Amino acid sequence: MSALFTPLQLREITIKNRLTISPMCQYAATDGFANSYHTVQYGRFALGGFGLVMVEATAVSAEGRITHGDLGLWSDAHIPGLSAIASFLKQYGATPAIQLGHAGPKASMQRPYYGDGPLNASDFERGDLPWPVVSASAQPVDEGWLVPEALDAHGLARIRQAFVDAAKRTHAAGFDVIELHCAHGYLLNSFLSPLTNQRTDAYGGTLENRMRLPLEIAQALRDFWPQEKPMFVRISAVDSSKQGVSVEDSVQFAKALAGMGVDVVDCSTGGIGRTYDYESGYGYQVQYAKRIKAETAIKTMAVGMIVAPQQAEAIVAGGEADLVAIGRQALQNPNFAHEAEQALGAVDASAPFNSWPRQVGWWLNGRQRKIAQIGEWQPAAETV
Incomplete structure (x- = not known):
């Protein structure tokens, strides 16, 4: 038996295998609306045999978009386009999932293929105009980026409600798994990291305080999200800089998430810090999924330069993670899951x-x- 192709039961949802499509922004939406590109993009992974297909970071508010091309769920009008994707995924055996996020200080930026930086005059000519951004503190991402507004009590309440409202629309669209984005320097990561959180109130300073907003939102989502459906949280297990979030911090965060009923921690890294201070290579982030799984009562998903069936099989068989997320390799080969099944002898020869x-x-x-x-x-x- 292949461990990678053993079904995983999470609450009342059965995922047919442990291979997941990692959420990868496509920057192909207009005003947050999914279109035929997105249906084809995600549908091909269901046809390719993946057990769970995670739709890219979807903004809970218009100000929470990373770029003008992001998907959104800040309006009921966004539901039908995403519902079509969820329906197709289910029809062809994949569990439909979606990541909800708010870009925070990294909002109002260019699509990567236009420069991957703050919006500038060339973007304005295309009609891509900037909008005000928010964060834990009034600290820009880097020189030349917009200076965010530090969220006050009213702003914090608005953000919490935006996540809950988007979760309600997610359920209406027919998704079976919801993932809260707390990674990569976006809004909730900006609260978690001591590099970007310079607050002196109850939401800054100690790790307990820095975790407060992400945990409040996670609890609000878990309270609303149907009990029969699982909830994931994506984290940066470490910031890019060793002066930021540590793996020990992330273990404590994962313990708190487990205590409120979160089912899976999706273990990525980086996003805050000018350079990546840790070693990288094939499977370089698996160590964090392994440690969090070992030290907490929560399942984990491994991601990052996982490129071969045997590599993915070893991660699950060795108990390092419960799910394996494939990103760029799946873009190159949407049939990765089917081919892995054959390579591992998990099908009738x-x-x-x-x-x-x-x-x-x-x-x-x-x-x-x-x-x-x-x-x-x-x-x-x-x-x-």
Whole structure:
């Protein structure tokens, strides 16, 4: 048996295997609305065999977008486009999930392919105008970026309500898993990190205080989100700088999340700090998923340079994480999950394509029979 292709039961939702599509912003929306691009983008991963497909960071308010191209759920009008995606994912066997976030100090920036920095004159000519941004403190991301407004009590209440309202729309759209984005230098990470949180009130200073807003929002989402459906939280287990959030901090945060009923911690890193002070390489973030899983009563998801079926299998089989998120590798090969299933011997060798959509598997099994009859193709021998 393959550990990677063993179903995972979370509350009343069964995920058919442990392979997840990592939330990857596509910057293809207009005014937050999902379109046919998004349906195709996420639908192909369901056809490709992934157990859970996570829709990209979706803004809970217009000001919470990273760019003008972000998806949004600040209006009921956004529900139908996302509902079509959730419905398609379910139809083809994937569990539909969505990440809810607020960009905070990293809002009002360029789409990456236009420069990946603060909006400038060239963006204004395209109609991409800036908007005011908010954060834990009035500290810009870097030189030349917008100076955010430090959220006051009214602003904090507005943010909490925006997350709850977006969660209600998420449920109406038919998603089975919700993920709260607390990573990568965005709003909730800006509260968690001592590098960006310079507050002197109950939301700043000690780790307990810095965790306060993310935990309040996590609790509000868990209180609303149906008890039969699981909730994930994505964290930066460490900031890019070693002076920021530490793995010990993240263990404490994960313990608090577990205590309020969060089901999975999605373990990424980085986002705050000019350089990445830790080693990186294949599977470089798995260590954090492993440690948090070992030291808390919560399941974890590993992510980051996981590129091969055997690598993903070893992570789950070794108890380092419960789920494995695939990102860029899935963009390159949307059929990664199906091919991993074959590579790990988790399918019937006589009909290896039966787990594929039947519209495709029928053709591929026929091709397999033809190859069995005539042999694998080889290049012609060179002649002199």
